[in-house]
Amino acid sequence: MDRPRYAAYEAVAAVHRDDAYANLVLPAILREEGLTGRDAAFATELTYGTLRHLGTLDAILTSAAGRDVQRIDPPVRDALRIGAYQLLHTRVPAHAAVSSTVDLVRAVGQGATGFANAVLREVAGRDADEWVSRLAPLMETDPIGHLALAYSHPQWIVRAFSEALGGDLGETTRLLIEDNVRPPVHLCARPGLADPVELADEVGGAPGAFSPYAVYLGGGAPGDLAAVADGRAHVQDEGSQLVADALATASVDGADGRWLDLCAGPGGKSGLLGALAAQRGARLTAVEVAEHRARLVTQATQGLPVTVLNTDGRLVGAEPKLPEEHFDRVLVDAPCTGLGSLRRRPESRWRRQPSDLPALTRLQRELLVAGLRAVRPGGVVAYVTCSPHTVETHVTVTEAARRSGMSVDFVDARPLLPAGMPGLGDGPTVQLWPHRHGTDAMFIAVLRRG
Numbered sequence: 001m002d003r004p005r006y007a008a009y010e011a012v013a014a015v016h017r018d019d020a021y022a023n024l025v026l027p028a029i030l031r032e033e034g035l036t037g038r039d040a041a042f043a044t045e046l047t048y049g050t051l052r053h054l055g056t057l058d059a060i061l062t063s064a065a066g067r068d069v070q071r072i073d074p075p076v077r078d079a080l081r082i083g084a085y086q087l088l089h090t091r092v093p094a095h096a097a098v099s100s101t102v103d104l105v106r107a108v109g110q111g112a113t114g115f116a117n118a119v120l121r122e123v124a125g126r127d128a129d130e131w132v133s134r135l136a137p138l139m140e141t142d143p144i145g146h147l148a149l150a151y152s153h154p155q156w157i158v159r160a161f162s163e164a165l166g167g168d169l170g171e172t173t174r175l176l177i178e179d180n181v182r183p184p185v186h187l188c189a190r191p192g193l194a195d196p197v198e199l200a201d202e203v204g205g206a207p208g209a210f211s212p213y214a215v216y217l218g219g220g221a222p223g224d225l226a227a228v229a230d231g232r233a234h235v236q237d238e239g240s241q242l243v244a245d246a247l248a249t250a251s252v253d254g255a256d257g258r259w260l261d262l263c264a265g266p267g268g269k270s271g272l273l274g275a276l277a278a279q280r281g282a283r284l285t286a287v288e289v290a291e292h293r294a295r296l297v298t299q300a301t302q303g304l305p306v307t308v309l310n311t312d313g314r315l316v317g318a319e320p321k322l323p324e325e326h327f328d329r330v331l332v333d334a335p336c337t338g339l340g341s342l343r344r345r346p347e348s349r350w351r352r353q354p355s356d357l358p359a360l361t362r363l364q365r366e367l368l369v370a371g372l373r374a375v376r377p378g379g380v381v382a383y384v385t386c387s388p389h390t391v392e393t394h395v396t397v398t399e400a401a402r403r404s405g406m407s408v409d410f411v412d413a414r415p416l417l418p419a420g421m422p423g424l425g426d427g428p429t430v431q432l433w434p435h436r437h438g439t440d441a442m443f444i445a446v447l448r449r450g
């Protein structure tokens with residue numbers, strides 16, 4: 001059997017059967033199957049592409065099969081999804097996509113080859129645009145439904161994006177398109193430890209457009225890079241670099257030696273803040289509630305002036321190492337739906353549910369209130385999410401500030417980002433976007449305690 005296609009099948013099946021994460025399970029499968037180079041790239045493209053386009057592929061397969069895709073035997077269903085993806089979104093010739101999928105179905109699903117052949121021939125009868133015009137609601141009467149089907153996102157996520165973009169459906173469309181493209185890997189050249197221009201030369205990449213530390217990697221596995229292995233650089237989306245840097249750039253009067261990261265795992269922003277703290281004679285306390293993630297923070301901050309605490313960030317005031325009114329700068333990079341980094345996690349758009357929001361936003365509020373308690377008067381707190389959902393951004397910030405009972409002022413975050421950066425909105429908060437900035441959709445609000 002065709003090994004790249006089998007590897008993609010194994011990965012997609014593991015995501016659906018075991019709730020696996022594609023980015024974790026696929027590398028192991030590629031190793032097991034001994035796939036490298038072009039074969040590994042093809043298996044990766046099939047896995048990620050199939051998972052991203054799942055909603056649209058399922059609608060098409062339901063129509064082509066004449067029965068709900070959910071009622072098809074799961075192994076056959078996953079094989080058909082990979083076959084339909086090849087037919088509609090790759091240059092694989094139709095006969096090869098059909099015959100290789102039928103082979104796959106023969107191996108994984110008993111006796112369904114005739115069915116698979118017939119369904120895929122039906123799918124191959126139209127291209128992707130023709131299927132969308134046939135199956136999607138009209139843009140004029142149901143824009144959210146249309147965009148959800150055309151660009152393979154759940155409707156509630158399209159609605160949330162559209163709301164965060166002020167109802168601009170053109171921009172919403174550009175964002176949805178961007179979510180379906182594999183993003184480049186960004187490195188952070190740690191300040192004081194690596195120069196981004198030299199690092200770009202070393203790794204065959206290019207310096208980033210906005211972050212003073214960013215390098216865009218051309219290709220290859222970042223884990224194999226010497227600069228990452230020896231702690232001069234780490235993998236980090238450019239938007240994450242920008243928001244951590246914004247916290248370090250905000251002005252504070254007086255003492256500036258005590259920095260706090262209240263939600264630190266796995267340690268990307270702690271790595272950058274720790275390197276900046278080292279340059280400025282400050283020390284970072286990095287808090288993480290999950291033990292294994294706290295260990296990752298320790299690894300990510302080796303050699304930097306960082307103390308890792310494996311505890312609950314809401315214990316400010318109760319935990320002796322987290323006194324109230326003690327810190328000069330505080331980062332609250334709260335757990336969130338992650339809707340701003342869907343392009344990096346192909347399956348997550350289908351896993352997340354609107355019902356996740358109440359528990360998350362409550363935790364976000366509690367952590368932000370804890371962050372406000374931890375900062376000294378005159379110090380700054382940056383509230384950050386990798387979600388643009390307004391319930392996790394504006395609503396959380398406004399509610400937390402109100403419920404904290406403290407005097408809190410918004411600091412305009414725009415001047416804390418690199419000069420000349422376009423599309424930062426009206427302030428004082430900033431929302432970054434994949435389609436505007438090439439970053440994850442990071443949100444930042446900077447608050448100063450009065």
Ligand SMILES: C[S@@+](CC[C@H](N)C(=O)[O-])C[C@H]1O[C@@H](n2cnc3c(N)ncnc32)[C@H](O)[C@@H]1O
Pocket residue numbers: 240262263264265266267268269270287288289290293311312313314333334335336363367
């Ligand atoms: C968005 S992630 C942080 C990402 C991190 N700042 C980085 O740049 O690598 C949120 C983290 O908060 C942690 N977390 C969740 N609840 C927490 C709590 N009550 N106290 C401290 N950390 C918490 C999660 O385990 C998760 O690692």
